[in-house]
Amino acid sequence: MTIYHSAARVAFTSLLAATALASTAPAFAQDRSIPPPKKHEASKPAAPASDAPDDDYHSKEIVVTGAGLPKLDTLAGTSVVQGVALQRSLAGQIGEVLESQPGVSMSGFAPGASRPVLRGFSGSRVKLLIDGIGSIDASNVSDDHAVAIDPFNAERIDVLRGPAVLLYGSQAIGGAVNVIDKRIPNRLPDEPIHIDALLGAGNAADMRESALSLDAPIGGGFAAHLDGSYHRSGDVSVPGYTVAEPLRASLLAQADAAQATDPALAAALRGQADQSGSLPDSGTSTYDITGGIAFFQGDSNMGASLSYYDTYYGVPNRPGDVGGEPGHIGLRQWRGDLRADLALGDGLFSKLNSRVAFSHYTHSEYDGPNIGTTFNVEGLEARSELVEAERSGWSGSLGVQYTSRHLDTIGDPLLPRNLLSQFAVFAMQQVPLGGLQMQVAGRYEHASIAAPDIGEHKSYGSFSGALGLSYLVTDGLELGANLNRVARSPSPEELFIDGYHDATQTYERGDASLVPEKAVGGELFARGTIGEARVSLTGFYDHFQDYIYQYNTGLTIGGAPLYQFAQGDANYSGFEGEFDVPLVQSDSFALKAETRASYVRAKLTNDTNVPLIPPLSLFGALQADAGRVSLRGEVAWFGRQDKVAPNETPTDGYTFVNAELTWRPLQGDNNVTVLLKADNIFNVTGRLATSLTKDYTPQPGRDISASVRVSF
Numbered sequence: 275m276t277i278y279h280s281a282a283r284v285a286f287t288s289l290l291a292a293t294a295l296a297s298t299a300p301a302f303a304q305d306r307s308i309p310p311p312k313k314h315e316a317s318k319p320a321a322p323a324s325d326a327p328d329d330d331y332h333s334k335e336i337v338v339t340g341a342g343l344p345k346l347d348t349l350a351g352t353s354v355v356q357g358v359a360l361q362r363s364l365a366g367q368i369g370e371v372l373e374s375q376p377g378v379s380m381s382g383f384a385p386g387a388s389r390p391v392l393r394g395f396s397g398s399r400v401k402l403l404i405d406g407i408g409s410i411d412a413s414n415v416s417d418d419h420a421v422a423i424d425p426f427n428a429e430r431i432d433v434l435r436g437p438a439v440l441l442y443g444s445q446a447i448g449g450a451v452n453v454i455d456k457r458i459p460n461r462l463p464d465e466p467i468h469i470d471a472l473l474g475a476g477n478a479a480d481m482r483e484s485a486l487s488l489d490a491p492i493g494g495g496f497a498a499h500l501d502g503s504y505h506r507s508g509d510v511s512v513p514g515y516t517v518a519e520p521l522r523a524s525l526l527a528q529a530d531a532a533q534a535t536d537p538a539l540a541a542a543l544r545g546q547a548d549q550s551g552s553l554p555d556s557g558t559s560t561y562d563i564t565g566g567i568a569f570f571q572g573d574s575n576m577g578a579s580l581s582y583y584d585t586y587y588g589v590p591n592r593p594g595d596v597g598g599e600p601g602h603i604g605l606r607q608w609r610g611d612l613r614a615d616l617a618l619g620d621g622l623f624s625k626l627n628s629r630v631a632f633s634h635y636t637h638s639e640y641d642g643p644n645i646g647t648t649f650n651v652e653g654l655e656a657r658s659e660l661v662e663a664e665r666s667g668w669s670g671s672l673g674v675q676y677t678s679r680h681l682d683t684i685g686d687p688l689l690p691r692n693l694l695s696q697f698a699v700f701a702m703q704q705v706p707l708g709g710l711q712m713q714v715a716g717r718y719e720h721a722s723i724a725a726p727d728i729g730e731h732k733s734y735g736s737f738s739g740a741l742g743l744s745y746l747v748t749d750g751l752e753l754g755a756n757l758n759r760v761a762r763s764p765s766p767e768e769l770f771i772d773g774y775h776d777a778t779q780t781y782e783r784g785d786a787s788l789v790p791e792k793a794v795g796g797e798l799f800a801r802g803t804i805g806e807a808r809v810s811l812t813g814f815y816d817h818f819q820d821y822i823y824q825y826n827t828g829l830t831i832g833g834a835p836l837y838q839f840a841q842g843d844a845n846y847s848g849f850e851g852e853f854d855v856p857l858v859q860s861d862s863f864a865l866k867a868e869t870r871a872s873y874v875r876a877k878l879t880n881d882t883n884v885p886l887i888p889p890l891s892l893f894g895a896l897q898a899d900a901g902r903v904s905l906r907g908e909v910a911w912f913g914r915q916d917k918v919a920p921n922e923t924p925t926d927g928y929t930f931v932n933a934e935l936t937w938r939p940l941q942g943d944n945n946v947t948v949l950l951k952a953d954n955i956f957n958v959t960g961r962l963a964t965s966l967t968k969d970y971t972p973q974p975g976r977d978i979s980a981s982v983r984v985s986f
Contacts, residue, residue, distance in 0.1 A: 351377075351799060351812050351850070356430035358904075358936060361949055361983050364425060364474065364483075366505045366560055366585075368402065368451065371425050374910065376810075376870045377435055377850035379888040382965040382973075383417040383778075385479065385510055386558040386587020386603070391964045392435055393814065393848060394874040394887045395448025398765045403442065403452040404611075410633035410653035411607060412681065414445065415689075415767045417966050418777035419649075422583045422607040422635065424562035426472060426485035426503035428453045435812075435850070440700060440715040440740055443675060444762035447793065456489060458577040458613050459497035459568040463489050469986055472503075476979030478953075479507035479556070483981075495570050499579070502563040509588075510556045513957045513975040516549040517593050520923055521969045525593055542596035553971060555588035555600040566611070573625075576614035583607045589639075592779040593970050595833075599642025601777055607635040624663040630656040639776040646776035648684040653677075667706030674699050681766065688773035688782070692725040692766040713742045713756075721763040725770050732769070734790050736761035750803035757796040764788040768822055768839045774832065778966065781831040782824070784839045791841070793818045807855035818844040821878070825885055826921040835921075844884055848874035868895040875917070885922055886964045889915035904936040915963035923969050928960040930973075945985040953977040 353375050355363065363371050369380030369388030379391040392400050402409045402421055411422040425431070435449040442450050470487040485503035492498050515522055529543035561584055568577025589601035612630045635651040659673030675698045682691040700717035716739045724731045738761055744754030771784040795816030800809060821844035829836045850872045858865040870893040876884035890913040897906040914927040933955060937948040953976070954960075960973040 351435045351797075351801070351810065353378075353433040354430055355433070358947060358949070360425075360428065360430065361472070361947060361981060362934065362951065364472075364981070366425075366483075366507070366558055368421050368423050368425055368431075368453065371431065372433060372451065374870075374893065375433055376852050377812075377872045378433060379891075379964045380962065381417045381886075382962040382971065383967050384587065384589050384971060385507065385553075385556045385974075386560075386585065386589075387413075387418050387420040389413055389417065389421055390433075390451050391886075391888060392433070392449035392451075393850070394846060394876050394884070394964075396886070396964065398445055398768070399448035399762065401442045401446035401450040403450060404631070405454060405457070405613075405629070406452060407611065407629050407631040407657065408442075408445070408653075408655045408677070410609065410631060410651070410655055410679070411605075411635050412637065412649045412651050414765065415649070415681075416775065416778060416782075418589055418603065418639075418775075419637065420585055420587065420603070420605055422585075422605065422609075422633075423453055424455075424503050424560075424564075424581075424583060425453065426483065426505065426562075427470070427487050427501040427564070428455050430454050440702065440717045440738055440758075440760075443677065443696065443698060443717075444719055444721070444736065444738075444760075447760050447762045447791075455564075456487065456499050456501070456566070457564045457579040457581060458566045458611055459489060459499045462495065462497050462570045463491050466490065470501075470984070472981060472983045474979065474981035476507075476951075476977050477511075478974045478977030478979075479510040481505070481507040481979070492567075497568050497570065499566040499568075500564070503561065505558065505560045507559075508557045510553045511551065511975045511977075512553050512972045513959045514550055514972075515547075516553055516970055516972065517547060518923060518925075518961060518969045518972075521593060522547045528594070539596060543594070546593040546596070553590055555590050555602070556971070558585065558587040560585035560587075568613075573617035574615060576612075578613070579611045581607075581609045581611075583609070589777045590967065590971055592967075595779060598779070599644075601779075602640040603637055603777055604640065605635075605637035607633055609633045620663065622663065623660045625661040626658065627661060628656070628658040630654070641776055645685060647686045647688055650682045650684070651679060653679040667711075668704065670701065670703035672699075672701040686773055686776065688775055689767055689771045690725045690727045690730075692723060692770060694721065694723050694766055696721045696763075707743075709745060711744045711746075713740075713744075715740045719761075719763075723763075723766050723769065725766065728770065730770065730786060732786075734763035736763060736790050736792075748802075748804075751800065751809070752802045753800050755796060755798050759792070759794050761790050761792045762822075763790045764822055768824075771839075774834055779834060781834045781836045782839075783836065785841070788822055788839065788841055789820050791818055791820045791822050793821075793846075795846070806859070807853065809851075809853050811849070811851040811853075813849045814847065816846040818846070821884075823878075823884060825919055828921040843879040844876060845879070846874065846876045846884075848872070862901065864899040866897050866899075868897070869893065877917075883917045883919050883922075885919035886966065887915070887917070888962075888964050889913040889925070889927070902938045904934075906934040906936070908932040908934075912960065918963075925961045925963045925968055928958050930958060930960065931955045947983045949981050949983070951977075951979045951981075953979070 365371050367388035369390045372378045372390050373380045377393050381389045398414045409423050413419045413421040432452040468489040472485040474483045483505040487501035489499050525543050525547035529540040533540040564581035566579030584606050586604045591598050610632045614628050616626045633653040638645045638648040655677045657675045659671045661671045677696040679694045683689045698719040702715040705712040718737050721734045740758035742756035744752050746752050769784050769786050771782045774781050793816045797814045799812040820841050822841055824837050824839050827836045827838050853869045856866045873890045876887045892911045895908040910930045916924040918924050933952045935950045940946050957976040961968045
């Protein structure tokens with residue numbers, strides 16, 4: 275890496291030294307003082323597939339917490355994906371894993387690159403975390419950049435929507451996704467060795483995947499962890515034509531116009547228009563390996579891990595470019611993590627939790643055999659939190675966070691080398707008010723962005739705050755509301771990018787005059803149980819001042835469409851809901867229904883629509899559980915999205931029908947799960963409204979897959 279800022283070097287050295295004494299518990303992570311559940315009793319009948327504790331490390335109910343808060347649910351709606359639900363949705367990229375959750379879509383640039391989209395927010399507005407610390411990659415720079423997170427060895431994935439910015443920084447203005455894994459052992463195993471393994475295969479892309487995880491106590495209060503995974507897929511099978519009908523009509527019209535003067539060009543354009551059955555250059559190959567060690571003494575622990583992530587994936591060419599070579603991206607990341615949780619006794623503060631991660635990341639964009647642009651990132655993120663001892667319902671935490679990212683590009687002059695550094699202080703407090711519960715939070719963040727080669731240096735300060743109130747209406751149902759004011763500084767790429775981007779095949783231009791965006795909004799929610807049914811319903815509204823967005827100008831530079839960053843006021847509103855209800859319940863048989871719905875409306879105050887917003891989506895499932903076998907049917911409906919930005923293509927509505935058979939072959943033991951799945955049974959064409967490449971990268975067609983997961 276060619277950029278090294280002396281202040282960042284000093285901070286990095288100091289933080290590493292500090293972490294030898296103390297490093298950050300993930301703010302979502304489960305309490306490490308609670309021992310793991312014991313092995314399932316042999317006489318105990320298998321629980322329903324969606325609720326079963328699927329290995330020795332999963333309890334039946336997981337509560338998402340913030341440091342110092344017993345339950346993080348007033349300031350943010352949360353979802354937890356684990357067990358069979360996680361096995362069902364596993365994929366190579368975290369966006370694909372979560373796309374069926376309420377309020378979640380995915381960017382879907384290509385099968386090898388997919389970020390979550392929360393309530394219509396993506397990129398620099400959604401923070402992606404590994405055990406509470408950022409992924410420290412370049413995935414937020416552009417949709418074609420893969421996320422350097424391995425989902426295959428995750429214990430669970432937490433999704434947090436709402437003003438999560440208060441915990442995790444300005445990149446979480448739209449929400450946060452936290453992947454909980456065991457890279458640093460989070461408990462001392464009570465068995466000589468614990469093994470988790472996964473094998474899977476699917477036919478839509480000739481997919482093969484495997485994962486293995488080992489945990490063991492090694493004496494003296496130490497525990498060790500080792501895991502690895504491999505995922506490979508070929509070109510994705512798709513129904514019908516690869517390109518959308520409006521684009522296909524345009525290609526055929528161009529072919530007709532070129533026929534007389536350039537027959538070869540006309541034939542090439544017709545070939546692109548008539549491409550069907552598969553998505554060329556969409557294969558992927560990914561592997562990951564991680565090792566870690568931790569020491570436990572009483573309620574304190576400390577540990578470290580080192581991981582390596584490597585992926586190589588295809589990037590489909592934009593139709594109309596008939597002379598371009600197939601595009602691919604090769605991505606590698608080395609990452610080190612340090613953690614310490616120190617028990618502080620019975621004083622005002624009960625714990626000091628600290629966490630540090632360092633990343634060395636590089637990815638190269640290939641145009642055929644030649645490298646066009648290489649992105650190099652050296653990054654550091656550190657958090658430290660003091661957790662208050664709970665007294666009479668009062669609890670909370672206060673902390674500091676530091677982030678440093680050096681980004682350098684080699685090859686095409688797309689983005690000048692730059693240094694981003696952020697420092698923040700934050701606090702959260704829960705206050706009992708009789709029948710009400712109040713959560714209040716605040717965060718101040720200072721960001722500095724330098725691009726020395728072009729003589730730019732910018733500095734921003736921003737404050738965010740939130741206030742939430744909740745009331746327990748019945749023993750299981752909670753009603754509440756929150757108000758928030760959040761702010762986000764512009765990112766270096768939004769400010770300084772200016773050039774042709776190989777992988778996206780677009781010309782991208784930033785705006786160095788951008789100022790921080792600010793939003794004021796709130797939510798109304800109902801969460802909990804009504805009888806035997808589980809319900810979660812949230813309505814939200816946010817008004818943005820100086821909202822930063824990228825749009826297709828309709829112009830071209832060198833034949834490539836020009837995408838420009840701009841700023842304007844915007845309004846976001848919508849809702850998301852879940853309703854799960856048991857229909858039949860007996861000792862030998864259970865039948866339950868699940869429903870979900872999500873909707874976002876995002877509009878600029880100049881009367882145009884915000885680009886790449888998901889449509890109304892509805893989901894329904896029936897699941898029958900009989901002993902060791904579960905049968906599940908799903909219907910996922912996505913509406914037409916015609917509320918699009920200028921020069922953006924609408925997407926048609928579509929419906930996917932899926933089915934699944936789950937078998938737990940060992941009587942009384944849920945630690946072996948065989949899952950057979952059929953997705954998109956009727957081979958329907960679907961296109962993501964949130965994808966920059968939706969015109970030529972449809973969703974996969976019919977996919978028959980199988981996986982086996984063991985934990986013992």
